[in-house]
Each structure stands twice: as structure tokens, then as C-alpha cells.
Amino acid sequence: MLRYTLTRLLSLAISLAVASVVIFLVIEILPGDPAAFMLGTNAQEDTLAALREQLGLNGSMSERYLSWVGGMLTGDFGTSYTYRTPVAEMVADRLWISLPLAIYALTLSTVIAFPAGIWAASRRGSAADVGVMGVTQLGVAIPNFWFAMLMVVVFAVNLRWFSAGGFPGWDEGFWISVKALTLPAIALALPQASILARVMRSALLDTLSEDFVRTARAKGLSRRQALWRHALRNALIPVLTIIGLQFSFLLAGGIIIENVFFLPGLGRLIFQSISARDLIVVESVVMLLVFAVVLVNFMVEIAYALVDPRLRHRR
């Protein structure tokens, strides 16, 4: 297990190193001078010089890369050029929206997908199965930002149950904030729940056709008992893997939904920084999101190796 953890850790470190080089190079091969790009065409010569100094553009490429990475490792993500605040602070504020949103969506997705998948698998070929498969087929195909817009029309504009967007802030009360995140979370959860329900169903069907389930039936268990006592537990391994992958996807996928609902999360921050040409923020926030995604994937792999020792030796 130690050996497995160490190799996964090494590959995590390599992933992050490569990611940082790629992100750095993407910004670096930007045509022209980043300072001129950020300030636009009307920039004064002395402001340009000051920004070049701040960005360290006078140093060599490797110096700049090392100071960027070194800064991030010590918690210094640079200072936003447009907001004049440390990027680390801005990210911390916004994470309080993006992270709860991802957790909320993942919870919804799991709560919807489990019963739906189990129901469909236990009644394979029935109307219920066909219905669940049809709905999930639609759920996978629907663009989530469009679904979000439709929900705004129905639940915010017509029924007035929810506000159409914005976020009051956690200080205004927990339930008010949860309510503000509800439509975005549903929009994010729908495609994920559809995928998860399909995985749940096919994993269950696979285990239901295994010998140990037949043995359980032979020893007198009903179909339902065999499903709940034996098949479900074994079907959970692929399902939990997908849940892990979905969390990192939700964290990153939230950036478009945040735009639909004007939620001041990390996604809005990225787009505002892109339109303000604030490359320092863009670079660091993208790197942080990559870090979060790679870290979650790493934790999923470790969790699996703990649960299922076979995975430790599989290639």
C-alpha cells in the first residue's frame, strides 16, 4: 500500500509540474508583451514599465517560471492587477461559493441516481426501466446551461419560487444561501445524475448475472433480497469511481453555470479576469482548479486501493 501511495504521489507531482509548465507556456507564447496585452493600446510608457517590473518580465523565462511556482508553493499567488488584492484572498472568498455548489450538486446527483439506477436494474426491460433509460438519455444530451435557463424561466420568472441569479452571501443566513444555490445545483446535477444512474444500472446488471448472485438465489433468497444484500454492494465500486470523477468535473464544470446565475464563484472570477486581461489571476486560478481536480482524482485512487486491494497491483 505504501509503495502504491508513493507511486501515485509521484504521478500526482509530475501531473502538477507538467500542468504548471503548460499553463505558463500558454501565457508565455502569447503574441507580444503580456504587460501591453493587459494594459491595452493606450497604456502610458511608465505604467507599462511598472507592470513589467511587477510581472518580473525583465527576468529570464526560467526565472519567471520558478518565481511563479515558488510563490504558489508558499501560498503567494501574486496580486491581481485590476483589483489590487492578493489572488489568494480573492480565490478564498470565491471558493466558498464554488465548493458548496459542487458538493450540493454531487449530493443531488447521488440522491437521484441511486434509486433510479437500482429501480431500473431491478425491473430490467419493464416500463420503469425504459422510462429511466429514456429520461437519462435526455439528461445526458441536454446542455446544462440551457436547462439552467429554462429553470430560470419556470421557477424564477413565472413561479417566482427562486431568484433568477446572484448570491446573498453566507452572512445573510444559511438557508437563504442554500436556496440561491439550488437552481444552479440542479442544473449541474442533471447530466451527472443521468450518467450515474446509467452506471449504477449497468453495474448492477453485471453483478446480478454473476455466480454468487445465482448461489444466493439458489439458497432461497428472493430476487430483491439478492439484489440488496449481495449485488448492490459489489456494484458500488464502479459507481463510487464515477462519483469521485464527477466531483472534480462539477468543480470545474460549475464555471459556465456560475455565469448563467451570476454567482460570484471561481468561474465568474476567471471570466472577469479574462475580459479585464488580468493574466495573473487567470494563470493562478486555472492552476488551482487543475490542482483541485488532480488532487481529487488522487484521493479517489487511494480510497479505492484501500477498499479493494486488487487495485494496488493492477496496471
Next chain:
Amino acid sequence: MTDLRTENLPPQGAPVRLWGRALRSRNLVIGLLLTLVFALAALISFVWTPFDVTGMDIANRIKPPSWRNPLGTDHFGRDILSMIMVGARVSIAVAFVAVGIGLLFGVPLGLWAAARKGTLLDEVIMRGNDLVFAFPSLIIAILITAIFGPSAFNAIIAIGIFNIPVFARLTRSGALTLWQRDYILAARVAGKGAARISVEHILPNVTNLLIVQGTIQFSLGILAEAGLSYVGLGVQPPTPSWGRMLAESQTMISFAPHMALFPGLAILLTVLGLNLMGDGLRDLFDPKLRGRS
């Protein structure tokens, strides 16, 4: 519970029966029809659209569907049906080329890795794939299009890069099982090199897998393109795109819902069609999996 349907299957390699089964597969037929509708709309848009998509007609702005404009008009008085037809062209082209990039680079990498299984080369190729795979593709796509400027070309590159590891992994795993087969051994005994075997014997036998996965990546590409152009990072005005039509409709959604409804439906139906087609093709090529996922 035992599945005995395999008894009724036609013998392998019976093309006539294959077509018969294809026509009986509801998924495949519906998927194919939906896909054809949008492909045709895109093709027709090159020679004819009901109205000019760049021409504004302020007198007819924000009109609900009518005989003149079957899907209504937008805030500049442009015909939404015409815009959806031209938008289909953009969506399909971007997704198609992005899948092409994935195949062009992914398949040779996968074949190469499989032919040199267990060597350093295999390891390097597969670790590289894992790396790209672990990245949040949407964020990197946004980064690429934001830095290099929003355009169809950059959207294609951004989406296409993430298709490479998908096809490389699939090709490698498909190829690895094939390398165990006796006819490959026979080919090796006959003196064929690994490269020639890969192209002559392995590649034709992984084509089915690639077609199914290609259909799925195609539909994901259409969703990704819609997302990018929704946030303003896809093709630029005046070329219409489904995602941007949705973005533009957003502020008017309370009084002009038709502006948001039809482009969204276009995306939904295209993606649905491709997914159904993918499922149908998989069942057709590998009947063992029918009804599973």
C-alpha cells in the same frame, strides 16, 4: 436471468443480416434520422437559407414563430431557423474536426503503444495520456480560447486535444487483446513487422470500437462547442452559433422565450441523435452488450 438471446444472432460476418438488424434497432434508426436532419440542415445552409443570417430587419424584431419565420426572429429581426441552420454547420464542423484530431493522433499512438507493450515507449505514451486525461478539459479549453483569442479554430484545437487520450487508450486496449490472437502470430511467422501488422490486421479490427467512440466524442464536442460559444469563446459574430444564440437570448428570456427554446432544442436533439446512434452501433457491433449501458 440467463441471457439466451445470443442463440438468435446471425453468424458473424453476414452483411445482409447486419443491415436487417440495423433497421430493427430503434436507437440506431432514430439516432440516424436526427443526425441526418441536422447534417442536411447544415449542408443546405451552404446554398440556401430562408433568410440572410447577417441581414437585420428591425421592423420584425423579436417576433414569435409565424408562417414567415417558423421559429420566430431575434432581437435584430434575424430569422432563427436560418441562424440554426448555419449554426449547425459550425457545431458539426468544430466537433467533426475535433474528433478527427483525436483519431489522427490518438490511434497511431495507441497502436504504437500496443505494439511495444511493456516497453518504456508504451509507458511514456500511456502516462502522457493519463496526464491529459486528468486535466479539467473545460478549463484548459477556456484558457486556450481566452489567450489565443476566441475563434472556431482555437475551439477545435482546445476540444480536439482532449480527444487524443480517449482514442489512444481505446486503440491500445483493443489492440492488446488482438495481439494475443493466432492470426497475428501467423502474420508474425510470415515475417510481417509490427508496423505492418498494426496497419493491416489490428487497425481494421478496432474500427468498430473507434466508430462507436467517435460518435460519442462527436456529441461531447457539440456540447463543448456550445458551452464555449455560450461564454463568448467560440466562433465570432456575425457567424451564428447555437451557444451564442442562447447567450444573447438570456436577457430577453422572460418576454421572448422562443429565442432560447429553439437553439437549445437544436443542441439537445443533435446530441441525443448522436448518442442514440452510438448506442445503436455498439449494440450492432457487439450484441452481447445490448441493453447494458
